[in-house]
Amino acid sequence: MKRALPLILIAAAAALPWAVQGTGAAHLVRAGGIIGLYMILGLGLNFTLGYVGLFDLGFIAFYGIGAYTAAILAGLGFAPPLTIALAVLSAVLVRFLLGLTILRLRGDYLAVVTMGFGEISRLIINNLDAVTNGPKGLQVPPLRFFGISLSENIYYYYLIMAVVLLSIAASRRLENSRIGRAWVAIREDEIAAGLSGIAVGRLKLLAFCLSAAFAGLGGAIFAYWEQFVTPESFVFWESILVVSIVVLGGMGSVSGVLLGALILSGCPVIMQAVLSPEWINYRYLFFGFILLLVILFRPQGILPSRRREAELLNESS
Amino acid sequence: MSSPQALGPILELKELHCVYGKKIRALKGVSLEVCLGEIVALIGNNGAGKTTMMRAIAGQLKPEQGTVNFSGRSIGGMPAHEIVRLGVCLVPEGRRIFPRLSVMENLEMGAYARPRADFKQEYEHVFGLFPVLGERRRQLGGTLSGGEQQMLAIGRAMMAAPKLLMLDEPSMGLAPVIVDKVFETISRINKEGVTIFLVEQNAKRALAAASRAYVMETGQIVLSGSASVLADNPSIKKAYLGLQ
Numbered sequence: 001m002k003r004a005l006p007l008i009l010i011a012a013a014a015a016l017p018w019a020v021q022g023t024g025a026a027h028l029v030r031a032g033g034i035i036g037l038y039m040i041l042g043l044g045l046n047f048t049l050g051y052v053g054l055f056d057l058g059f060i061a062f063y064g065i066g067a068y069t070a071a072i073l074a075g076l077g078f079a080p081p082l083t084i085a086l087a088v089l090s091a092v093l094v095r096f097l098l099g100l101t102i103l104r105l106r107g108d109y110l111a112v113v114t115m116g117f118g119e120i121s122r123l124i125i126n127n128l129d130a131v132t133n134g135p136k137g138l139q140v141p142p143l144r145f146f147g148i149s150l151s152e153n154i155y156y157y158y159l160i161m162a163v164v165l166l167s168i169a170a171s172r173r174l175e176n177s178r179i180g181r182a183w184v185a186i187r188e189d190e191i192a193a194g195l196s197g198i199a200v201g202r203l204k205l206l207a208f209c210l211s212a213a214f215a216g217l218g219g220a221i222f223a224y225w226e227q228f229v230t231p232e233s234f235v236f237w238e239s240i241l242v243v244s245i246v247v248l249g250g251m252g253s254v255s256g257v258l259l260g261a262l263i264l265s266g267c268p269v270i271m272q273a274v275l276s277p278e279w280i281n282y283r284y285l286f287f288g289f290i291l292l293l294v295i296l297f298r299p300q301g302i303l304p305s306r307r308r309e310a311e312l313l314n315e316s317s
Numbered sequence: 318m319s320s321p322q323a324l325g326p327i328l329e330l331k332e333l334h335c336v337y338g339k340k341i342r343a344l345k346g347v348s349l350e351v352c353l354g355e356i357v358a359l360i361g362n363n364g365a366g367k368t369t370m371m372r373a374i375a376g377q378l379k380p381e382q383g384t385v386n387f388s389g390r391s392i393g394g395m396p397a398h399e400i401v402r403l404g405v406c407l408v409p410e411g412r413r414i415f416p417r418l419s420v421m422e423n424l425e426m427g428a429y430a431r432p433r434a435d436f437k438q439e440y441e442h443v444f445g446l447f448p449v450l451g452e453r454r455r456q457l458g459g460t461l462s463g464g465e466q467q468m469l470a471i472g473r474a475m476m477a478a479p480k481l482l483m484l485d486e487p488s489m490g491l492a493p494v495i496v497d498k499v500f501e502t503i504s505r506i507n508k509e510g511v512t513i514f515l516v517e518q519n520a521k522r523a524l525a526a527a528s529r530a531y532v533m534e535t536g537q538i539v540l541s542g543s544a545s546v547l548a549d550n551p552s553i554k555k556a557y558l559g560l561q
Contacts, residue, residue, distance in 0.1 A: 178429070188416060193415075195377070195401065195474075198430075200397075
């Protein structure tokens with residue numbers, strides 16, 4: 001049963017667009033795609049926050065860099081596979097340069113600097129009118145493959161699902177590798193890791209860059225799907241949301257992060273449907289309440305990784 | 318028997334100065350030598366600068382001034398992981414094993430700097446030194462007893478196949494029986510050809526195990542010589558061995 005569960009879930013996700021086709025629930029395909037994008041972001045951030053324990057409050061900046069790179073290049077007439085590759089590359093490159101300078105910081109200091117970087121990136125995008133068209137945003141032509149223009153939600157739903165599966169595979173593979181265990185060793189005791197011969201700085205940078213690759217990829221897909229990008233999509237709140245997804249689900253746990261993304265990014269959709277108009281403005285209140293409950297009663301996350309669970313149980317005993 | 322000193326120094330500190338922040342001078346011009354195949358002990362009170370010296374050699378602290386040579390090569394200021402690669406391993410004070418990695422994974426991390434291999438022989442070697450680790454190979458490091466954790470910390474360092482093994486307070490917080498075992502293993506490792514440099518507050522134990530020793534006070538070496546001679550030195554007896 002345990003082995004079959006992932007397959008059942010994948011099959012269910014794949015069948016969703018067909019099941020809701022033509023019904024009143026057709027908007028779920030779009031919601032599913034958005035949840036998928038958050039899954040990609042969550043799994044990306046999980047490399048740094050989950051495995052290495054680096055706090056990052058400006059992660060959405062790299063989603064934005066990916067989205068804007070794709071948008072600008074598409075506007076210049078570049079073809080999609082190339083624009084997406086360059087979007088990933090530019091997110092990784094910026095992340096690399098940032099990491100070189102700030103990764104010696106730890107804990108709260110790192111969180112503050114990344115938060116600053118996130119805001120600065122957004123302000124640059126907002127003010128660099130000549131390149132980004134400022135707050136008015138940029139139009140993006142829809143994805144075209146082999147002469148077919150893809151603008152329906154359903155195409156993006158499957159594209160995003162494929163990328164989510166790829167992210168899961170990459171996460172699982174790395175988690176059970178020597179590198180993955182070295183990341184955990186760094187999280188547990190940086191000094192001992194260095195003394196064991198682990199190149200701490202280099203491995204942190206690797207995790208840092210890898211997480212940006214996922215953000216950049218997600219951002220590029222987002223830009224093509226929306227056919228429009230504005231700085232509004234990359235605000236501080238989004239960074240917080242991605243951090244919450246990882247913390248709520250369980251840091252370092254792939255299935256936890258997926259569930260976290262489903263709950264937190266699915267929440268607004270559910271509340272929109274369930275809550276009456278006069279309550280809808282309170283949705284962030286409910287959202288905060290849910291987070292609070294999880295932190296109080298399940299600090300290790302809903303589906304914690306085995307290691308993290310051991311960590312928190314030891315601390316409380 | 319030829320004296321190990323005839324083989325020349327493997328580790329050499331010259332006029333080493335280390336500073337914490339801007340003001341606290343922890344090492345004030347320390348010079349010492351450890352020769353190939355020796356067991357050398359460094360004894361001294363709390364705050365004498367023993368751990369600082371270990372940290373400076375292992376690459377955790379940049380010396381402000383002076384040189385650290387290992388096998389004739391200057392290693393002062395190199396990053397820790399590169400120093401491990403050259404064959405200098407420090408078993409840090411307080412053990413610092415990875416509590417949420419299993420015993421096997423802890424050992425695997427010890428071999429991280431070496432080229433990829435399956436390290437089967439190395440694991441067997443460590444389990445030979447510490448059979449209890451073999452019995453608990455799947456257990457998480459944090460669930461081991463203090464003595465077992467010290468064994469794991471030494472085992473982890475051995476996975477890097479060190480030429481020079483440094484131990485910072487290996488007896489700290491351990492029951493006397495376990496301390497015996499740890500020191501037994503240290504001399505066994507030494508007989509396999511690994512040079513040992515150890516820091517101890519337990520001066521009696523350290524002087525019994527070592528061939529030579531240095532005594533440190535407030536950032537300086539104040540005495541040095543053969544361990545047995547130092548053990549008979551009246552001022553050492555009084556200050557460190559608790560004898561009148």
